[in-house]
Amino acid sequence: MTEMTERSGGRLGRRPVVGVLHPGAMGAALGSALKARAGVVIWADGGRSHATAKRAELADLIAVPDVAALARRCDLIISICPPHAALGVAEEVAAALTDRDPDEWPLYVDANAVAPATVRGVAELLGTRRVVDGAVIGPPAWERGHSVLWLAGEPAAEVAGLFADSPFDTRVLGTELGAASALKACYALQSKALPAIWLEIAEAAEKAGVSEALHGELTRGGIDLPEQLAKLSSRASTKAWRWAGEMDEAADTMAELGLPDGFSRAAAEIYRRWSGSTS
Numbered sequence: 001m002t003e004m005t006e007r008s009g010g011r012l013g014r015r016p017v018v019g020v021l022h023p024g025a026m027g028a029a030l031g032s033a034l035k036a037r038a039g040v041v042i043w044a045d046g047g048r049s050h051a052t053a054k055r056a057e058l059a060d061l062i063a064v065p066d067v068a069a070l071a072r073r074c075d076l077i078i079s080i081c082p083p084h085a086a087l088g089v090a091e092e093v094a095a096a097l098t099d100r101d102p103d104e105w106p107l108y109v110d111a112n113a114v115a116p117a118t119v120r121g122v123a124e125l126l127g128t129r130r131v132v133d134g135a136v137i138g139p140p141a142w143e144r145g146h147s148v149l150w151l152a153g154e155p156a157a158e159v160a161g162l163f164a165d166s167p168f169d170t171r172v173l174g175t176e177l178g179a180a181s182a183l184k185a186c187y188a189l190q191s192k193a194l195p196a197i198w199l200e201i202a203e204a205a206e207k208a209g210v211s212e213a214l215h216g217e218l219t220r221g222g223i224d225l226p227e228q229l230a231k232l233s234s235r236a237s238t239k240a241w242r243w244a245g246e247m248d249e250a251a252d253t254m255a256e257l258g259l260p261d262g263f264s265r266a267a268a269e270i271y272r273r274w275s276g277s278t279s
């Protein structure tokens with residue numbers, strides 16, 4: 001079977017060209033994890049910051065000028081960017097592929113912390129049989145045992161194979177698009193929505209002039225508020241702007257499931273305020 005017929009059947013070749021959009025902390029780790037099995041791992045330089053270029057260089061990824069150049073070369077694209085940008089990135093890729101035979105379009109993994117509806121929007125642009133819904137639980141992985149990449153969708157098992165023996169433990173959640181994203185949204189309610197309440201509690205007590213009394217009461221109940229705030233701050237200080245987008249997507253997930261979405265909407269607002277963003 002030639003590489004082209006392999007691709008037209010939705011199959012990756014033996015040494016696929018993989019593109020990472022974009023090599024942030026997680027994208028650089030995912031790109032690096034794929035180097036062993038990919039022919040080459042590329043990234044798109046256009047519009048990205050010096051920090052992204054530096055991370056890509058350290059991860060030994062190959063630069064191409066822009067998203068269009070990347071989309072035209074790739075057999076597989078991994079979208080790993082701020083959640084609010086996920087659909088826009090897929091639109092850029094779809095626009096770049098209009099002059100490529102649809103049978104040769106790449107597989108596309110949306111590995112962002114987005115709602116299932118966002119993944120279905122990506123599939124409308126790029127084709128359900130080419131899209132894999134992905135979600136990472138754990139930090140950017142440079143060694144095994146810390147992070148799991150969950151995958152769902154028709155070509156999920158094939159993509160999982162590329163990560164064999166890599167620092168990312170990869171698990172397939174079935175063929176239905178949205179399953180991995182729903183899992184991530186549920187997890188994020190625990191990891192990001194719940195901790196946001198500490199920020200609201202602290203600010204409310206300060207505004208009401210009852211901080212000291214509250215600290216006393218919480219301490220009596222075995223809760224150390226400054227410690228909770230310090231823990232959250234060390235995790236979120238540079239990421240709150242991105243967590244706001246993730247909480248918006250988690251809220252959309254809850255709403256789609258017919259559940260109250262207020263926890264995650266409030267968390268989104270809290271992280272937006274905290275990061276000083278006005279968006």
Ligand SMILES: NC(=O)c1ccc[n+]([C@@H]2O[C@H](COP(=O)([O-])OP(=O)(O)OC[C@H]3O[C@@H](n4cnc5c(N)ncnc54)[C@H](OP(=O)(O)O)[C@@H]3O)[C@@H](O)[C@H]2O)c1
Pocket residue numbers: 021022023024025026027047048049050051052053080081082083085089111112113136137138139140242246
């Ligand atoms: N880091 C983690 O611990 C972790 C864990 C699980 C899942 N994730 C998921 O991984 C994804 C990326 O996280 P990360 O930690 O890699 O973030 P990051 O380090 O902030 O990197 C984000 C990357 O996306 C690019 N970017 C920024 N704004 C963009 C926009 N509007 N459109 C397109 N690209 C844009 C950035 O490029 P420039 O800055 O150069 O513009 C950067 O290369 C998120 O969906 C997140 O939920 C992260």
